[in-house]
Amino acid sequence: MKKRIICNLLLATIFTLNTTSNINAATKYAYSIGTDYGDNVDTSKDAKNAATSFGKLGYKSYYNTKPTVSYMKGNAPNGRRRLGCEIVFLSGHATSTYMSFNYRNKGGDYATGIIQGKDWESPSTHYKYAGVDDCDMSKTKLFVLAGCETARGGDNITKDIVQNGAKTALGWTTKISCASHSEWLKKFFTKLESKVRVIDAVNYANSFSYSDSNVKNTWIYGDTKNIVSLTDTKKSTYDERLTKCNSTLLVNNHMSESNLRSTLSMILLNSSVKIDLNNYKIKKHGTVIDLILMVDGCETNTGYTLIVENNRVKEIYNNEIHNNLMYGIIKKPIITDNLKKNKLEIEKTIVEKSGYTVISQESKLIYNVNNNSFEYYVFTDYRINDDGLLGRKEGRYEIK
Secondary structure, X not given: OHXXXXXXXXXXXXHHHHHHHHHHHHOOEEEEEOOEOOOOOEOHHHXXXXXXXXXXXXXXXXEEOOOOHHHHOOEOOOOOEHHHOOEEEEEOEEOOOEEEXXXXXXXXXXXXXXXXXXXXXXXXXXXXXXXXXXXXXXXXXXXXXXXXXOOOOOOOHHHHHHHOOOOEEEEEOOOOOHHHHHHHHHHHXXXXXXXXXXXXXXXXXXXXXXXXXXXXXXXXXEOOOOOOOOOOOOOXXXXXXXXXXXXXXXXXXXXXXXXXXXXXXXXXXXXXOOOOHHHEEEEEEOOEEEEEEXXXXXXXXXXXXXXXXXXXXXXXXXXXOOOHHHOOOOOOOOOOHHHHHHHHHHHHHHHHHOOOEEEEEEEEEEEEOOOOEEEEEEXXXXXXXXXXXXXXXXXXXXXX
């Protein structure tokens, strides 16, 4: 009798373990990682926002804002590597080769990240990286590498992630500032929750205006039409800003500025969008074209965004903010050489105090239609360490 009881208990235990194992195997996981670098760049909120959205999409969603090397190389409850789960989102300092994390610059196990190729420790910085090639990504539906130049050139880490099995991977081709990027990512997550294709979520985020328009320099590898939502319900995707466009005219990266302006004028003429293109500055970001309203020779934070697909304009988004004060009434402040030099030097000093090397700087004046103010922006690109890790700082000054 005792033997039968023990046997039954043993069978029950085995059944419970198998059931738990099956549940873990069926669960779809999402991991989001960011951190506070302690250098005026904090991507923790990006990770938290991403985790919230992925949870709404039906995933068992986790985030970590103090990642260590053991966490980067560790496993999910189902035994798969975290970096090989269904959705992975990483936001931080990066290059085309890798992305790094270092919580409050503490070093040690916090000096970690992900890199092309196999697991590797940098001999100069002693960062310990989880290698893409050491991680099975065949189950990964979406991998986002939200950092500077993660999709730059023909050989980059975002491309490698797809080559290692991921269905879709998203990266950026240029340096991007943290503040504008966080705004972009929020809009991207919001659209993903509507159960749309990855390309639709990217185009939606790209359709808005940002102080650093570099955030629109996105690149998708793999299946751009991938839908990652696991939920049955689908929210309304209606956007009153959107005008569909079936232009037959070609728009490509090889067009001169004059030819592009002429072609866009014809496209707009045959659409329901009736504007005088002479009042707008044209700025191109890959498959995105911004029409930036100019007032008194000054950029504004209002205008239109055109989405290009197969070298043809397919969507036009109206981002114009109506404000009577902006038409012929505003008085643009004079940006003297001394003022410009002062702001550039302030931003350079802030970056260098963190121990980083300034690569380049650029600045621009914008009339903010929302609050009737002029804002002077300074963008500072910098190199973080001997591994070539990159960053971009966005400084904002209100000009009276």
